[in-house]
Amino acid sequence: xxxxxxxxxxxxxxxxxxxxxxxxxxxxxxxxxxxxxxxxxxxxxxxxxxxxxxxxxxxxxxxxxxxxxxxxxxxxxxxxxxxxxxxxxxxxxxxxxxxxxxxxxxxxxxxxxxxxxxxxxxxxxxxxxxxxxxxx
Amino acid sequence: xxxxxxxxxxxxxxxxxxxxxxxxxxxxxxxxxxxxxxxxxxxxxxxxxxxxxxxxxxxxxxxxxxxxxxxxxxxxxxxxxxxxxxxxxxxxxxxxxxxxxxxxxxxxxxxxxxxxxxxxxxxxxxxxxx
Numbered sequence: 001x002x003x004x005x006x007x008x009x010x011x012x013x014x015x016x017x018x019x020x021x022x023x024x025x026x027x028x029x030x031x032x033x034x035x036x037x038x039x040x041x042x043x044x045x046x047x048x049x050x051x052x053x054x055x056x057x058x059x060x061x062x063x064x065x066x067x068x069x070x071x072x073x074x075x076x077x078x079x080x081x082x083x084x085x086x087x088x089x090x091x092x093x094x095x096x097x098x099x100x101x102x103x104x105x106x107x108x109x110x111x112x113x114x115x116x117x118x119x120x121x122x123x124x125x126x127x128x129x130x131x132x133x134x135x136x
Numbered sequence: 137x138x139x140x141x142x143x144x145x146x147x148x149x150x151x152x153x154x155x156x157x158x159x160x161x162x163x164x165x166x167x168x169x170x171x172x173x174x175x176x177x178x179x180x181x182x183x184x185x186x187x188x189x190x191x192x193x194x195x196x197x198x199x200x201x202x203x204x205x206x207x208x209x210x211x212x213x214x215x216x217x218x219x220x221x222x223x224x225x226x227x228x229x230x231x232x233x234x235x236x237x238x239x240x241x242x243x244x245x246x247x248x249x250x251x252x253x254x255x256x257x258x259x260x261x262x263x264x265x266x
Contacts, residue, residue, distance in 0.1 A: 045257040045258045045259045050258070050259065079214065079216050079217050081212040081213065081214050081217060081219055082212065083210060083212045085210060086210050086212060086221065088212055088219045088221070088238075090217065090219070090240060105253065107219075107238045107240065107255060109221060109238070122236070124236075124238050124255050124256075124257060125258075
Protein backbone atom coordinates (compact mmCIF):
# COMPACT_ATOMS: atom_id res chain seq x y z
CA UNK A 1 0.00 0.00 0.00
CA UNK A 2 1.59 3.27 -1.13
CA UNK A 3 1.80 6.34 1.08
CA UNK A 4 -0.82 9.06 0.64
CA UNK A 5 -0.94 11.83 3.28
CA UNK A 6 -4.01 14.09 3.36
CA UNK A 7 -5.19 17.31 5.03
CA UNK A 8 -8.90 16.66 5.43
CA UNK A 9 -10.29 16.09 8.89
CA UNK A 10 -10.92 12.50 9.85
CA UNK A 11 -14.65 13.15 9.98
CA UNK A 12 -14.56 14.63 6.47
CA UNK A 13 -12.77 11.59 5.12
CA UNK A 14 -15.20 9.24 6.81
CA UNK A 15 -18.12 11.16 5.34
CA UNK A 16 -16.61 10.92 1.85
CA UNK A 17 -16.51 7.15 2.22
CA UNK A 18 -20.07 7.03 3.53
CA UNK A 19 -21.22 9.15 0.57
CA UNK A 20 -19.43 6.87 -1.92
CA UNK A 21 -21.06 3.77 -0.46
CA UNK A 22 -24.44 5.47 -0.59
CA UNK A 23 -23.85 6.26 -4.27
CA UNK A 24 -23.00 2.62 -4.98
CA UNK A 25 -26.03 1.36 -3.12
CA UNK A 26 -28.41 3.57 -5.10
CA UNK A 27 -26.67 2.55 -8.33
CA UNK A 28 -25.27 6.02 -9.02
CA UNK A 29 -21.98 5.05 -10.61
CA UNK A 30 -21.33 8.63 -11.78
CA UNK A 31 -21.46 9.94 -8.22
CA UNK A 32 -19.25 7.06 -7.15
CA UNK A 33 -16.60 7.77 -9.78
CA UNK A 34 -16.83 11.53 -9.13
CA UNK A 35 -15.50 10.73 -5.65
CA UNK A 36 -12.33 9.31 -7.20
CA UNK A 37 -9.20 10.90 -8.61
CA UNK A 38 -8.58 10.38 -12.34
CA UNK A 39 -5.82 7.90 -11.55
CA UNK A 40 -7.89 5.93 -9.03
CA UNK A 41 -6.88 2.29 -8.60
CA UNK A 42 -9.20 -0.42 -7.31
CA UNK A 43 -7.56 -3.53 -5.87
CA UNK A 44 -9.85 -6.51 -5.60
CA UNK A 45 -8.12 -9.81 -4.89
CA UNK A 46 -9.62 -13.21 -5.46
CA UNK A 47 -11.16 -15.45 -7.99
CA UNK A 48 -14.22 -13.76 -9.45
CA UNK A 49 -13.87 -10.01 -9.06
CA UNK A 50 -10.10 -9.96 -8.66
CA UNK A 51 -7.57 -7.65 -10.25
CA UNK A 52 -5.92 -4.25 -10.07
CA UNK A 53 -8.09 -1.84 -12.02
CA UNK A 54 -6.35 1.41 -12.94
CA UNK A 55 -8.30 4.50 -13.91
CA UNK A 56 -11.93 5.43 -13.39
CA UNK A 57 -13.28 3.53 -16.38
CA UNK A 58 -11.61 0.27 -15.47
CA UNK A 59 -12.58 0.61 -11.81
CA UNK A 60 -16.21 1.40 -12.56
CA UNK A 61 -16.42 -1.52 -14.97
CA UNK A 62 -15.04 -3.82 -12.27
CA UNK A 63 -17.31 -2.53 -9.54
CA UNK A 64 -20.37 -2.55 -11.79
CA UNK A 65 -19.98 -6.32 -12.06
CA UNK A 66 -21.08 -6.77 -8.44
CA UNK A 67 -24.72 -5.72 -8.99
CA UNK A 68 -24.68 -7.47 -12.37
CA UNK A 69 -23.70 -10.79 -10.82
CA UNK A 70 -25.25 -10.53 -7.36
CA UNK A 71 -28.70 -9.44 -6.26
CA UNK A 72 -29.94 -7.37 -3.34
CA UNK A 73 -26.50 -6.34 -2.18
CA UNK A 74 -26.57 -4.83 1.30
CA UNK A 75 -23.55 -3.10 2.79
CA UNK A 76 -24.02 -2.07 6.42
CA UNK A 77 -21.27 -0.19 8.17
CA UNK A 78 -20.15 -1.88 11.35
CA UNK A 79 -17.52 0.81 11.93
CA UNK A 80 -15.38 3.29 9.99
CA UNK A 81 -11.96 4.30 11.24
CA UNK A 82 -9.60 6.92 9.85
CA UNK A 83 -6.14 8.27 10.40
CA UNK A 84 -4.01 10.72 8.41
CA UNK A 85 -3.43 8.26 5.56
CA UNK A 86 -6.22 5.72 5.57
CA UNK A 87 -9.92 5.19 5.94
CA UNK A 88 -10.94 1.66 6.89
CA UNK A 89 -14.56 0.55 6.68
CA UNK A 90 -15.71 -2.62 8.44
CA UNK A 91 -18.82 -3.73 6.61
CA UNK A 92 -21.35 -6.47 7.19
CA UNK A 93 -22.54 -7.45 3.75
CA UNK A 94 -25.18 -9.71 2.31
CA UNK A 95 -26.28 -10.55 -1.19
CA UNK A 96 -28.58 -12.97 -2.95
CA UNK A 97 -27.82 -15.28 -5.79
CA UNK A 98 -29.96 -18.11 -7.09
CA UNK A 99 -32.49 -17.73 -4.30
CA UNK A 100 -29.87 -18.08 -1.57
CA UNK A 101 -28.66 -15.35 0.75
CA UNK A 102 -24.96 -15.04 1.52
CA UNK A 103 -23.38 -13.03 4.32
CA UNK A 104 -19.82 -11.83 4.69
CA UNK A 105 -17.65 -9.47 6.69
CA UNK A 106 -15.69 -7.15 4.43
CA UNK A 107 -12.87 -4.70 5.06
CA UNK A 108 -12.46 -1.76 2.68
CA UNK A 109 -9.33 0.38 2.79
CA UNK A 110 -9.05 3.76 1.07
CA UNK A 111 -6.48 6.47 0.45
CA UNK A 112 -7.93 9.98 0.03
CA UNK A 113 -5.90 12.90 -1.37
CA UNK A 114 -5.75 16.58 -0.40
CA UNK A 115 -8.55 17.40 -2.83
CA UNK A 116 -10.90 14.98 -1.10
CA UNK A 117 -10.69 12.45 -3.92
CA UNK A 118 -10.19 8.78 -3.26
CA UNK A 119 -7.01 7.65 -5.02
CA UNK A 120 -6.88 3.97 -4.17
CA UNK A 121 -9.14 1.34 -2.67
CA UNK A 122 -8.76 -2.25 -1.51
CA UNK A 123 -11.40 -4.80 -0.65
CA UNK A 124 -10.66 -7.79 1.60
CA UNK A 125 -13.55 -10.24 1.41
CA UNK A 126 -14.42 -13.91 1.21
CA UNK A 127 -14.20 -14.10 -2.55
CA UNK A 128 -14.46 -17.89 -2.56
CA UNK A 129 -17.96 -17.54 -1.18
CA UNK A 130 -18.85 -15.15 -4.00
CA UNK A 131 -17.29 -17.54 -6.49
CA UNK A 132 -19.32 -20.44 -5.14
CA UNK A 133 -22.48 -18.35 -5.26
CA UNK A 134 -21.91 -17.45 -8.90
CA UNK A 135 -20.60 -20.76 -10.16
CA UNK A 136 -22.97 -22.86 -8.05
CA UNK B 137 -18.50 -8.35 14.64
CA UNK B 138 -19.97 -7.66 18.08
CA UNK B 139 -19.73 -4.31 19.82
CA UNK B 140 -16.75 -3.84 22.11
CA UNK B 141 -16.19 -0.46 23.71
CA UNK B 142 -13.25 -0.17 26.11
CA UNK B 143 -11.84 2.44 28.46
CA UNK B 144 -8.50 2.54 26.64
CA UNK B 145 -7.78 5.51 24.43
CA UNK B 146 -7.31 4.86 20.72
CA UNK B 147 -3.65 5.84 21.05
CA UNK B 148 -3.18 3.26 23.82
CA UNK B 149 -4.81 0.61 21.66
CA UNK B 150 -2.55 1.46 18.74
CA UNK B 151 0.51 1.20 20.96
CA UNK B 152 -0.58 -2.17 22.37
CA UNK B 153 -1.14 -3.53 18.88
CA UNK B 154 2.25 -2.30 17.74
CA UNK B 155 3.91 -3.91 20.76
CA UNK B 156 2.10 -7.22 20.18
CA UNK B 157 3.33 -7.32 16.57
CA UNK B 158 6.87 -6.47 17.68
CA UNK B 159 6.74 -9.35 20.17
CA UNK B 160 5.48 -11.71 17.48
CA UNK B 161 8.27 -10.68 15.14
CA UNK B 162 10.77 -11.57 17.85
CA UNK B 163 9.16 -14.99 18.02
CA UNK B 164 7.43 -14.25 21.31
CA UNK B 165 3.73 -14.99 21.62
CA UNK B 166 2.75 -13.13 24.77
CA UNK B 167 -0.16 -14.98 26.41
CA UNK B 168 -1.07 -11.87 28.39
CA UNK B 169 -1.92 -10.10 25.15
CA UNK B 170 -5.07 -12.25 25.03
CA UNK B 171 -8.02 -12.46 27.39
CA UNK B 172 -8.59 -15.93 28.79
CA UNK B 173 -11.77 -16.29 26.74
CA UNK B 174 -10.32 -14.70 23.60
CA UNK B 175 -11.53 -15.82 20.19
CA UNK B 176 -9.47 -15.73 17.00
CA UNK B 177 -11.19 -15.96 13.63
CA UNK B 178 -8.59 -16.82 11.02
CA UNK B 179 -8.97 -17.79 7.40
CA UNK B 180 -6.22 -20.36 7.76
CA UNK B 181 -6.91 -21.71 11.25
CA UNK B 182 -10.66 -21.32 11.55
CA UNK B 183 -12.14 -20.21 14.87
CA UNK B 184 -9.90 -20.70 17.89
CA UNK B 185 -11.41 -20.22 21.33
CA UNK B 186 -9.46 -19.54 24.49
CA UNK B 187 -6.05 -18.06 25.20
CA UNK B 188 -4.25 -21.41 25.34
CA UNK B 189 -5.59 -22.57 21.99
CA UNK B 190 -4.69 -19.28 20.32
CA UNK B 191 -1.19 -19.08 21.76
CA UNK B 192 -0.51 -22.70 20.84
CA UNK B 193 -1.73 -22.18 17.27
CA UNK B 194 0.31 -19.01 16.81
CA UNK B 195 3.44 -20.71 18.12
CA UNK B 196 2.92 -23.69 15.81
CA UNK B 197 2.24 -21.41 12.86
CA UNK B 198 5.44 -19.48 13.41
CA UNK B 199 7.47 -22.63 13.99
CA UNK B 200 6.33 -24.00 10.64
CA UNK B 201 7.98 -21.15 8.72
CA UNK B 202 11.62 -20.21 8.36
CA UNK B 203 10.46 -16.61 8.59
CA UNK B 204 7.09 -15.13 9.47
CA UNK B 205 7.18 -11.35 9.77
CA UNK B 206 4.23 -9.00 10.25
CA UNK B 207 5.19 -5.39 9.57
CA UNK B 208 2.44 -2.90 10.40
CA UNK B 209 1.69 -0.57 7.48
CA UNK B 210 -0.82 1.35 9.59
CA UNK B 211 -2.70 0.84 12.83
CA UNK B 212 -5.99 2.64 13.41
CA UNK B 213 -8.20 2.60 16.48
CA UNK B 214 -11.42 4.09 17.75
CA UNK B 215 -13.51 3.33 20.81
CA UNK B 216 -14.72 0.02 19.39
CA UNK B 217 -11.93 -1.44 17.28
CA UNK B 218 -8.26 -1.60 16.54
CA UNK B 219 -7.41 -2.33 12.91
CA UNK B 220 -3.90 -3.19 11.79
CA UNK B 221 -2.98 -3.16 8.11
CA UNK B 222 -0.05 -5.52 7.96
CA UNK B 223 2.45 -6.52 5.30
CA UNK B 224 3.33 -10.15 5.94
CA UNK B 225 6.39 -12.00 4.70
CA UNK B 226 6.42 -15.79 5.03
CA UNK B 227 9.35 -17.93 3.95
CA UNK B 228 9.50 -21.70 3.97
CA UNK B 229 11.50 -24.19 1.96
CA UNK B 230 12.94 -21.55 -0.32
CA UNK B 231 9.50 -20.16 -1.14
CA UNK B 232 8.60 -16.63 -0.10
CA UNK B 233 5.07 -15.32 0.05
CA UNK B 234 4.25 -11.67 0.62
CA UNK B 235 0.70 -10.84 1.57
CA UNK B 236 -1.45 -8.06 2.91
CA UNK B 237 -3.25 -8.89 6.13
CA UNK B 238 -5.91 -7.03 8.06
CA UNK B 239 -6.30 -7.64 11.78
CA UNK B 240 -9.52 -6.40 13.37
CA UNK B 241 -9.40 -6.46 17.16
CA UNK B 242 -11.86 -6.04 19.99
CA UNK B 243 -10.02 -5.39 23.26
CA UNK B 244 -11.20 -5.56 26.84
CA UNK B 245 -10.71 -2.84 29.45
CA UNK B 246 -7.27 -4.22 30.27
CA UNK B 247 -6.24 -3.86 26.65
CA UNK B 248 -6.18 -7.61 26.10
CA UNK B 249 -7.45 -9.02 22.83
CA UNK B 250 -10.96 -10.34 23.36
CA UNK B 251 -11.71 -11.14 19.74
CA UNK B 252 -9.62 -10.84 16.61
CA UNK B 253 -10.32 -11.41 12.94
CA UNK B 254 -7.22 -12.19 10.86
CA UNK B 255 -8.00 -11.61 7.20
CA UNK B 256 -5.60 -12.21 4.33
CA UNK B 257 -6.05 -11.18 0.77
CA UNK B 258 -7.63 -14.24 -0.88
CA UNK B 259 -4.83 -14.86 -3.35
CA UNK B 260 -2.31 -15.17 -0.54
CA UNK B 261 -4.66 -17.43 1.37
CA UNK B 262 -4.74 -19.83 -1.55
CA UNK B 263 -0.95 -19.93 -1.72
CA UNK B 264 -0.69 -20.49 2.02
CA UNK B 265 -3.25 -23.26 2.02
CA UNK B 266 -1.27 -25.31 -0.51
